[in-house]
Amino acid sequence: MMFSKACEYGIRAAVYVTLQSLEERRVSFNEIAKEIDSPIAFTAKILQQLTRNNIIHSVKGPTGGFEIEREDMDMVKLSMIVKAIDGDKIYTGCGLGLKECNAQKPCPLHDKFLDIRTDLRNMLESTSLFELATGLEVGLTYLKR
Amino acid sequence: MMFSKACEYGIRAAVYVTLQSLEERRVSFNEIAKEIDSPIAFTAKILQQLTRNNIIHSVKGPTGGFEIEREDMDMVKLSMIVKAIDGDKIYTGCGLGLKECNAQKPCPLHDKFLDIRTDLRNMLESTSLFELATGLEVGLTYLKR
DNA sequence: ATAATATAGGATATAATTGTCTTTTATTTG
DNA sequence: CAAATAAAAGACAATTATATCCTATATTAT
Ligand code: FES
Ligand code: FES
Numbered sequence: 001m002m003f004s005k006a007c008e009y010g011i012r013a014a015v016y017v018t019l020q021s022l023e024e025r026r027v028s029f030n031e032i033a034k035e036i037d038s039p040i041a042f043t044a045k046i047l048q049q050l051t052r053n054n055i056i057h058s059v060k061g062p063t064g065g066f067e068i069e070r071e072d073m074d075m076v077k078l079s080m081i082v083k084a085i086d087g088d089k090i091y092t093g094c095g096l097g098l099k100e101c102n103a104q105k106p107c108p109l110h111d112k113f114l115d116i117r118t119d120l121r122n123m124l125e126s127t128s129l130f131e132l133a134t135g136l137e138v139g140l141t142y143l144k145r
Numbered sequence: 146m147m148f149s150k151a152c153e154y155g156i157r158a159a160v161y162v163t164l165q166s167l168e169e170r171r172v173s174f175n176e177i178a179k180e181i182d183s184p185i186a187f188t189a190k191i192l193q194q195l196t197r198n199n200i201i202h203s204v205k206g207p208t209g210g211f212e213i214e215r216e217d218m219d220m221v222k223l224s225m226i227v228k229a230i231d232g233d234k235i236y237t238g239c240g241l242g243l244k245e246c247n248a249q250k251p252c253p254l255h256d257k258f259l260d261i262r263t264d265l266r267n268m269l270e271s272t273s274l275f276e277l278a279t280g281l282e283v284g285l286t287y288l289k290r
Numbered sequence: 291a292t293a294a295t296a297t298a299g300g301a302t303a304t305a306a307t308t309g310t311c312t313t314t315t316a317t318t319t320g
Numbered sequence: 321c322a323a324a325t326a327a328a329a330g331a332c333a334a335t336t337a338t339a340t341c342c343t344a345t346a347t348t349a350t
Contacts, residue, residue, distance in 0.1 A: 001235050002147060005338065008242030015253055028296065042339050048298065061347025062295045078254075090146050097153030099290060108160055108277035108286040109223075116265050123257050132253035141253040145243050150308065173326065187309050193328065206317025207325045 002120075007085040010046045012036040012143050014081055017056050017066045018073050018133040026065030037144035046085065053084040073130035082124055091121055147265075152230040155191045157181040157288050159226055162201050162211050163218050163278040171210030182289035191230065198229040218275035227269055236266055 003011070013032050020027045029047055033040040047066060051058045055076055056068045068076070082090060094101040095113035103110065135141040148156070158177050165172045174192050178185040192211060196203045200221055201213045213221070227235060239246040240258035248255065280286040 001231075001238050002240055003242075005242060008240075011254070012241055012252075030296090039339055041341070044297075045299095045339090051297085058297060059347080060295085060297050060345075061349095063348065064296050064346090066297090086146075093146050095147055095153075096157055096288075097148075097150060098287070105287050105290065106285075107157075107288065108280050109156070109272070110286065112268050112272060116261065116268060119264060120261050123261060127254070127257060135253050140251075141255065142243070142250050143241075143252065145245070145247070145250050175326090184309055186311070189327075190309090190329095196327085203327060204317080205315075205325085205327050207319065209317070209326050211327090 002090075003082060004086050006042070006046050007082055009036065009038045009043055010050060010081050010085045011078060012038065013043060013047060014050060014056060014068070014076070014129055015132045015136065016143055017068050018129040019136050021068045021070070021073070022133060022137065026059060026063070026067045028065045032066065035143065049084055050081065053080070055081060055084060068129065073133065074128050076129050077125050078127045078129075078132075079121070079124035091117070147235075148227065149231050151187075151191050152227055154181065154183045154188055155195060155226050155230045156223060157183065158188060158192060159195060159201060159213070159221070159274055160277045160281065161288055162213050163274040164281050166213045166215070166218070167278060167282065171204065171208070171212045173210045177211065180288065194229055195226065198225070200225060200229060213274065218278065219273050221274050222270050223272045223274075223277075224266070224269035236262070 013036055016032055016035050017027060027035075029044040030040060032038075032047070033043040036043075047056070047058070050056045051066070055072075056066050057072075058064070058066050092101060094107055095109050095117075096107040098107050101107075101110065101114075107113075132141075136143065158181055161177055161180050162172060172180075174189040175185060177183075177192070178188040181188075192201070192203070195201045196211070200217075201211050203209070203211050237246060239252055240254050240262075241252040243252050246252075246255065246259075252258075277286075281288065
């Protein structure tokens with residue numbers, strides 16, 4: 001609804017990688033897909049995108065898998081994942097589908113829509129992977145149900 | 146992104162019907178599609194949905210077309226249109242795609258997501274077609290381009 | 291070096307959404 | 321009543337999003 005399926009899987013996957021990297025564990029896409037309850041091959045594609053965008057790091061071969069550096073856990077915000085997977089139409093598009101969102105020639109919902117979207121944007125730009133992983137770590141939140 | 150294309154067209158169409166009904170004019174789906182710059186046949190389908198959900202009123206035959214009662218312009222909120230076309234997943238779904246959004250077993254983004262979604266919901270539930278049409282009427286807002 | 295392992299990449303399949311076309315039904319006017 | 325008009329309905333087509341499968345490439349351990 002707000003994010004594509006691919007983006008939802010991408011965020012859940014990145015948070016799971018973060019959680020495991022906190023314990024120095026590399027994880028395979030098989031494990032990730034199982035733990036976040038997502039389609040394996042599709043998840044692998046999404047992990048490729050995250051890797052190409054330097055959001056997570058991948059290592060091939062035995063003992064390989066996905067990981068994320070400790071400093072990146074703080075640096076990587078949700079907005080970066082959303083942008084890598086869904087692009088920035090979530091920021092730039094018109095809520096009523098006009099060709100562009102423009103205050104000079106706004107749709108009837110423009111002002112109200114912009115309020116919501118600005119809040120969403122601020123939230124995504126200020127939320128780090130580390131922050132999301134900590135709730136998981138102490139069992140307060142879940143990646144599947 | 147936030148709404149489906151169908152929903153975007155639906156809102157724009159309903160606002161246009163409202164604007165014209167303020168001047169006692171019934172409008173055909175051909176005119177609506179032209180004025181909101183949307184695919185004609187697809188728009189006709191969406192107008193059917195709005196009619197079935199008693200959001201706008203349709204009249205067949207010569208002099209027929211779509212219209213909306215003056216009192217309905219205030220009574221119909223955007224939330225009703227969104228619900229009629231996109232269903233209520235926008236209100237009930239989990240932002241990270243968990244099978245359900247539930248505070249007992251929340252995803253890592255639950256609290257922050259709920260804040261945004263509540264604002265969106267309040268906005269949609271408090272915004273009437275009349276309110277949106279008035280900006281159009283005085284040339285402050287636009288339904289195409 | 292070789293075998294085993296794990297991600298990368300490309301081709302393909304399936305499902306959902308978006309969009310078109312044609313026929314039917316209801317209504318109004320002459 | 322007949323002709324014209326406009327929405328309703330159903331079948332179909334195109335596009336996009338989601339998902340799977342198979343092969344290639346890189347890396348590690350033996
Ligand atoms: S013009 Fe529609 S949201 Fe800005
Ligand atoms: S559980 Fe994910 S948004 Fe509520």
